[in-house]
Amino acid sequence: MASNRKVMVLPGDGIGNEVMQANMKIIDWLAKHRSLGFDLSEGLVGGAAYDVHGTPLTDETLADSIASDAVLFGAVGTPKYDGVPFEVRPEAGLLRLRKEMDLFANLRPAMVFPTLVDASTLKPEVVSGLDIMILRELCGGSYFAEPRGIDDLGDGTKRGYDTNAYTTPEIERIGRVGMELARKRDGRLTSVEKANVMHSGVLWRQVMTALHAAEGEGVALSHMYADNCAMQLVRNPKQFDVIVTDNLFGDLLSDCAAMLTGSLGMLPSASLGTPDPETGLPKAMYEPVHGSAPDIAGKGLANPLAQFLSFAMMLRYSFDQADEAGLVEKAVNMALESKRTGDIMAPGCEQTDTDGMTKAVLDAMDRLAR
Template identity: 50%
Template sequence: MTNHKTVLLMGGDGIGPEVTEQGARVLSWFADRRGLPLHFEEDLYGGACFDRHGVFVRDATVIHAGEVDAVLCGASGGPKWDDLPQARPKAGMDGLTRMRRELDLFANIRPSRCLPALENASTLKAEVIRGVDLIVLRELTSGIYYGEPRGIEELPDGRRRGVDTQIYSSDEIERVVRQAFELARDRRGIVHSVEKSNVMETGILWREVASQVHADEFPDLTLHHMLTDNCAMQ
């Protein structure tokens, strides 16, 4: 097969394999009609990988994921593995988190759109969900997930204290903000930048960088700033 695209299927756990199998069917349907040959490969990650290999994702799998054209992952994890030391974020070995970081998958793009035919199937009233068409873009490889120091320590008086650190550098903010504007350019041209600049230093930096990227590179588009709790409420 020449000029084909390789898709690595990683079913994961629980309903994951079932979902990725159907996702592959949909991809194949479009590929057949667009003349784009697809080649599917499969590998393990998550609990299924741990049960067989003792790790949540193998080194060879991470390397191969960086070589193929696309990776389709199903849900991973579950009660059976949640309390294992290797599954803790600090260990950086929980499969999905490791692949995100090592493959530098910094932009998590989550579209939310309700088709008219599905309005009455939504848990929200049809008049509320009608016409919804938005994209939530989340930074995925920095921030509190990966910041150091972190951990749980015992104090001299016997109390225990948990510590997490939120860290962002300007370049990490720039690239995800830039991605948001690129997406917005093909839509309504509006970006809402969401942070906690009222109480967090990282939020202040985020707002400053977002404003600068907007002014320097996308002055023809619209930027609104929102606080996280206000955004969640709306």
């Protein structure tokens, strides 16, 4: 059994622990049936780390994550930590991981499984067959650029501000990832910004246009304002193939796209860095988009499928295991034919919990492997 694939497991908070425990059963199945093993390490992040260490991410856990081939992440944050200082909130641990690992390219697929067409709030003819990729720049923009802060104006009022700043190299490197993704898909790339009102958007459009002219062979590039893109995602989402955009707009648009698929609990993501010159593999972190869902944490009700699909992305993008990734994805679709967690429940299906959904996927993997 191959065991040289180093994976750092960071379950985090809330349902992150539950869906990660479920994911371990998928990993165990692959070890038993496909001789596909991993050198697994586990660490604390988010509120779990804050409770023990007083920080949402220790230097040791960060170093172990950087030294790994991939990080498998759960979720962070619960209302318990709303009152702690901003710099040590659970989400700060996730942001530090992204920044220190230089995970600048966030891939968020929005794909509607055939079995989930009716789970979307949009009409079936609008979402049936939907398969788009939102590429979000993850290390710049208003989440990281300076200056940012809250100033006391001295008259009893305050001013909060953030800076949305990008440089030419930052835009070029995410643009190249977008073009490469488009070449592997349908060849269409939509660059999204607000060039009509934001200087950062003007530069974004200029750089993307020049990059496409120089390196965009085989890719059809179009431009769209972010507010129009949000509208178009719910009006006619299948017009898109790959959307590339900045950190803030990518956060908003990918969550909008999540509901096209039927549930935020169905959306995986991959955050990739620059490929290593020796291995050719990028630093990478894989996480479901759904967050920690504290309202259902500890009740065994969490939908584990976004975690499984994030793991499938890890198999595909970090370890070149496309067959195994496809097996997990097909098993998820097969399991959905009869079993559903509460967030995606539909008439004619049996409602189940985290364990039941996991068992349905494992049973489907057994059937597909015969």
